[in-house]
Amino acid sequence: MKNIAPVRKLWTAFKSMKTGLGLLALLIIFSGLGSVLTSDIYRSPGFKFILVLLALNLLSCNLTRAKGVWQKTFRPVLPRSAADVPQNLHGKISGESAELSRRLEQAARRRGYRVWRSADRPAAAWSLVAVKRRLGYWGTFAAHLAFVLLLLGAQIGTLGFSGRLTVLSGETRPLADLVVESGAVNKDYAIHVNSVEDRFLPGGERDNWYTDLSVTRDDSLLARGVLSVNSPFSYDGVAYYQSSYQEFAAVQLNRGDEFLLPLSGAVDAAEASQRLDHLFGWPLGETDYLVKAVKARSEGGVYLRLERSDGTAVGEDQAYLLREGETGEFGPGLQLTYLRLTQATGLIVKADPGLALVWFACGLLSLGLLAAFYYQPLRLAAIYTAAGAAGVLSLGLDAGKNPSPAASGELAALLAELTPEGGTEVKQCSCT
Amino acid sequence: MFLYLTMIIYGLAALGSGLYMAVKQPFLGRAAYIAGAAGFAANTLLIAERALAAQRWPLANGYEFIISFCWGIVLIFLVVAYRCKIPALGAFVLPCPFLLLVFAVLIMGRDIGVVTAMPPVLKSNWLTFHVLTAVFSYGAFAVSFGLSLMYLLRSGSGSGAAAADRSARLPAPERLDDLAYRVIAFGFPLLTLVIITGAIWANYAWGTYWSWDPKETWALITWGIYAIYLHARLVLRWRGRRSAWLAVLGFIAVLFTFFGVNFLLPGLHSYA
Numbered sequence: 237m238k239n240i241a242p243v244r245k246l247w248t249a250f251k252s253m254k255t256g257l258g259l260l261a262l263l264i265i266f267s268g269l270g271s272v273l274t275s276d277i278y279r280s281p282g283f284k285f286i287l288v289l290l291a292l293n294l295l296s297c298n299l300t301r302a303k304g305v306w307q308k309t310f311r312p313v314l315p316r317s318a319a320d321v322p323q324n325l326h327g328k329i330s331g332e333s334a335e336l337s338r339r340l341e342q343a344a345r346r347r348g349y350r351v352w353r354s355a356d357r358p359a360a361a362w363s364l365v366a367v368k369r370r371l372g373y374w375g376t377f378a379a380h381l382a383f384v385l386l387l388l389g390a391q392i393g394t395l396g397f398s399g400r401l402t403v404l405s406g407e408t409r410p411l412a413d414l415v416v417e418s419g420a421v422n423k424d425y426a427i428h429v430n431s432v433e434d435r436f437l438p439g440g441e442r443d444n445w446y447t448d449l450s451v452t453r454d455d456s457l458l459a460r461g462v463l464s465v466n467s468p469f470s471y472d473g474v475a476y477y478q479s480s481y482q483e484f485a486a487v488q489l490n491r492g493d494e495f496l497l498p499l500s501g502a503v504d505a506a507e508a509s510q511r512l513d514h515l516f517g518w519p520l521g522e523t524d525y526l527v528k529a530v531k532a533r534s535e536g537g538v539y540l541r542l543e544r545s546d547g548t549a550v551g552e553d554q555a556y557l558l559r560e561g562e563t564g565e566f567g568p569g570l571q572l573t574y575l576r577l578t579q580a581t582g583l584i585v586k587a588d589p590g591l592a593l594v595w596f597a598c599g600l601l602s603l604g605l606l607a608a609f610y611y612q613p614l615r616l617a618a619i620y621t622a623a624g625a626a627g628v629l630s631l632g633l634d635a636g637k638n639p640s641p642a643a644s645g646e647l648a649a650l651l652a653e654l655t656p657e658g659g660t661e662v663k664q665c666s667c668t
Numbered sequence: 669m670f671l672y673l674t675m676i677i678y679g680l681a682a683l684g685s686g687l688y689m690a691v692k693q694p695f696l697g698r699a700a701y702i703a704g705a706a707g708f709a710a711n712t713l714l715i716a717e718r719a720l721a722a723q724r725w726p727l728a729n730g731y732e733f734i735i736s737f738c739w740g741i742v743l744i745f746l747v748v749a750y751r752c753k754i755p756a757l758g759a760f761v762l763p764c765p766f767l768l769l770v771f772a773v774l775i776m777g778r779d780i781g782v783v784t785a786m787p788p789v790l791k792s793n794w795l796t797f798h799v800l801t802a803v804f805s806y807g808a809f810a811v812s813f814g815l816s817l818m819y820l821l822r823s824g825s826g827s828g829a830a831a832a833d834r835s836a837r838l839p840a841p842e843r844l845d846d847l848a849y850r851v852i853a854f855g856f857p858l859l860t861l862v863i864i865t866g867a868i869w870a871n872y873a874w875g876t877y878w879s880w881d882p883k884e885t886w887a888l889i890t891w892g893i894y895a896i897y898l899h900a901r902l903v904l905r906w907r908g909r910r911s912a913w914l915a916v917l918g919f920i921a922v923l924f925t926f927f928g929v930n931f932l933l934p935g936l937h938s939y940a
Contacts, residue, residue, distance in 0.1 A: 253903045257896055264892040271885040278880045441785040465788035466872045477875035584875040598864045605857040637902050
């Protein structure tokens, strides 16, 4: 039995709010270090351990306070003596028992309070509790629970997968081709890109990139949808996000192999040479040459330049303009044919089984904090003590640990309502 | 035009509030408050002008956020100063929007006049919610910063003429402490919404709701500091100077989240 006391002490210390604040401070320090030094900190066991401890601390805090919150909301305790009445904002009023009882109950109900009162109601002494905005008691509870659920959702999310895939327009690729960034692909679908579009608004501003995508299995269509940046497409728990867009020039060397050259932006004739100077050159088949390409803005087609490995251009022109189907003679035995413009879509593919829980937790966190700070409950407690014909009603208002000036106004207004017209009852209000 | 007008009026309002602190002439306090309100009107026109030019909410880049941030700060300042009758508050809050606009003019330079096209990633309604909640929460934190500075000045050690002088110019420390708490309690749920709407937007745009991007991380750090402030106050009964220093630290984190991260820690928020 002697061993129980230290364990209990440790448990009490662990579930205390001080421990929670210490853990939160540690989380802040390590988050700051991670942003400055290395993001590996966020994946380290130590960082995850702090998060787990914080979650356990919040859970234990919630478990400790759940009964009290439930009681405050659904079965508030009636005061047994004047000392049980909240003292922060309180007042006293003398009068006849039945009249004060009726007036207090009516005033409280009129102001939106839910009222509980002593069952036996002896004329000599009765008590009453009235609570307004009861759900506000659950604000902190909900916010703490939400934080734990958020971490749980994030952990469940690690059971999914995510990766990137670049698919040409008209191409079909199995999900197994995904360049996986986390997890393992557990779906046997293929995706077919029906079309890719770089859409512009009438004023020339880019609207968005659009991908018309089909999800297939064994050549049968399972789903089809259009996605764009900020508007993903989902099927069977897998979401497809528009990440990038790329244009390619399909080029043929000496009427032989076809290959794709990435295009970077679009230029006019005057800018073409300068732009090509700054582009990366791609190896041209098995030759010792590099080829550069840029899209022609107004002429249609592409500007091409062939370079030797030392960076000197082949041919007289610094930039050849080739339209679709045209062939350019770059030197003896070096013919390039521009076949067509083709597009590719860059996709992020992600399955996150914890996402629904994360969004639920975010909603709960928002509601919890809004309740805790914008919907604070008011608990009015009153007890009547007989003293001859006119007893004294002590009543107090509990408006949380930082009562607002409006709360003292609420109590003053209640006291004013309780005073009979032309009455001479003693009224006292102590408002901080 | 409205940019310079707003900047000058905020500068004058800050100066007027400072003069009120120095000579304690009530008309100076009133004039500074009116100047602050006039600056707010000019700031509103500046935002409207930008919105008309861009044909969208002007919340897409650093400059547009600065002018909105100033608007949020001054709106909350005007409400708090009016309701709580604290004319000296302007001396501690109004330099903030003034200096932010000076920063925009001097550091961001000529680029601020150029309305750029929105990249596809910024075309989201979540961006509007994200930045609007940031405007109000950061505005609240700026005002709580001013109130906490006032508290630290008011409750500073010393006696005699200097302390009596401070007492005459500033409200009671308990009142400042309580007000700073109330303003933070208003801003904290909004900061939570900033982070959540940002996470939702990030998930739509990049397929991930949290990537430990420096901006996200520092928003979380700011949130953590204010969470500690509120818990320490409500549970551990922290009051006074410790609370005030935490509120100051919180606003330094706000500024670092906005400026420090952009200039020192590159990440996904390169446009912000």
